[in-house]
Amino acid sequence: MATIRLTVLSSIKEHDGRLPILVCISQKKERAYIKTEFLLDDIAEFDNGKVAYRKDANVMNKRLEFVFSQYKEKFDSIECIDYFSAIQIKRIIMSKERPSHISFLEFWKQRINEIREEGRESYAKMNEETVRVFTNAEGDVPIPAINTLLVEHFKKWMIKKGYANGNIGLRLTHLKARINELIKSGVLKTDVHPFAYTKIPTAEPKECDLLIEEFQKIQRAEVEGKRLNLGRDMFLLSFYLCGINLKDLLSVDLSVDILSFERIKTVHAKTGKSVITIPIHSEAKAIISKYINKRGFLDLGYSYTYSNLQKYINLCMRELKEHLGIKQTLCFYSARKTFAQFASELGIPDGVIDYCLGHSDKSRGVIRYYTKVKQKQAEIAINRVVDYTNNPEKYTEYIEMRADIMLMKG
Template identity: 55%
Template sequence: MMRNTKTIINRGIKKRLVRYDVHPFIDFQISSAPVRELDIQVESFNKIRLSEPKEKRLRIARDLFCLSFYLGGINLIDLLQVDFRKPELEYIRTKVRNTTNGTMVTRLTIPNSAQEIAKRWMNRNTGHLDFGYRFSYDNLIRYITRLLKSLAKNLGIKEKVVFYSARKSFAQYASEIGIPDGIIDYCLGHSDKSKGVIRYYTKVRQKQADMAIARVIDYVNNPEKYKEYIELRSDIMLMRG
């Protein structure tokens, strides 16, 4: 609540709607939210990816989950705005669009694995996903989360699975197979303004992001191919520590 209040105040100041002699939050520090452990093992992800549920609603949950993953961990609110008639995706995360750091544009080539899923549900007139439901966004995300929980239970997955797990898992897998942090940030739509001097002089290009996503997809399709590399990289990181 305090974080939202601060955002509203800052937006009012920026638009010259309000003025303070002393900023209301000058002596108030908002603590960082704890990192949620919502990524899942590759084996669990593949159980979801390769599942063939009979119910339409469970197939929708599976496909939305996989689409988020294949598009670099895109959030659901942004995924629903993608025009899948186009071969490329360009967007600014809705979450940060109206903030001071909301200038991070993510550009990606839509991979074949995502295009194949989108074709099942795409509205031919708008290019947007259309499941025949008329939910508000808040109700839809809760509905999809319940469905993913049910799907995971049916598949014998013990880990907690929510829609956000696709984003967290994408980032985790990318890190495990050695994708540079800057490229992962780009795929996720994170701002890079606080990442050090080098990041001010360099920028990630779309081609790098496309290659990173292709590599992560190859990893989940062929995890054994990367097993030795991941183990070796873990050993090296431990030696550095």
């Protein structure tokens, strides 16, 4: 439950050493502070929420009581206050306009700001696009108006406008997440979930895993030019590191022999953390040595933003695809899909593949957290996959036999 009170902290001082009296906003375990104009010489001059042991204590308390009442009035007028964070409450209180009943879009935009403050810029931007689409379809709506009819209308509007299934699914997933937050916090009260009668469509799986022959074309290619070399190296490096994504690849120390990291994508996940510990294979080290800087991180020689660098590397891979005559889609994600496909074909257990990829594997329930896949199993899996790419003929008979067995089971 959110609270507001006056306080003084020895850690917050003015340049001259005096202590400002603060308005403290508490929400769960979070605190936010607003400085007032009232300054004390010592923390002992503040006792039980009031100024004490000063000649001007009575005068200061009267003025302080008036100032605090202004903040308290705004605080008390905030509807749905239990949902907001302490920082958001502070912003509302300090705004010039009197807070009014929050609309769904206002809530969503405030949530995006919170997501951005958590460092999830990509997810924040995706939600901003969903807000734009939702606004075009439905306009702004009060939170109590969110129901099954609204959700179904939004889906039908996107279908009518020609949105692809993957795009519709993404927008509905964002919408459902925000609605669930409102329900969980008690802001939206409903007997029937707004998504009770709406099925979220899924995109067709992206066919971007390579055949072993296509992989070897890249693996054995001698190419000229920065783009082709960068496309080749980044694809192979990601593959040899179990399909690591670009953001993680740029943020991990690659000067070690054993790589241990948590995917940036799952850092803010609420259902358990998933640290991946894998060895850096010699094939990967050969590529890393071409780009590593003194601090142990990749330096690709570009000053692009992450988004632009991502686009540039995918452009390099598309050029590599054309140069080598590869028919399948080739992008950074292809490395991850290809590693998983090869591992599966070789009979590596799904749990080990999930571990290498950093998947949470929610479908397996709590047992996954009691039977951790050991680092040694991941090492064996990586060595087997890399050996397969170097000597596929060794595994041809096994893969064919396994495929026949799987077919008979089906």
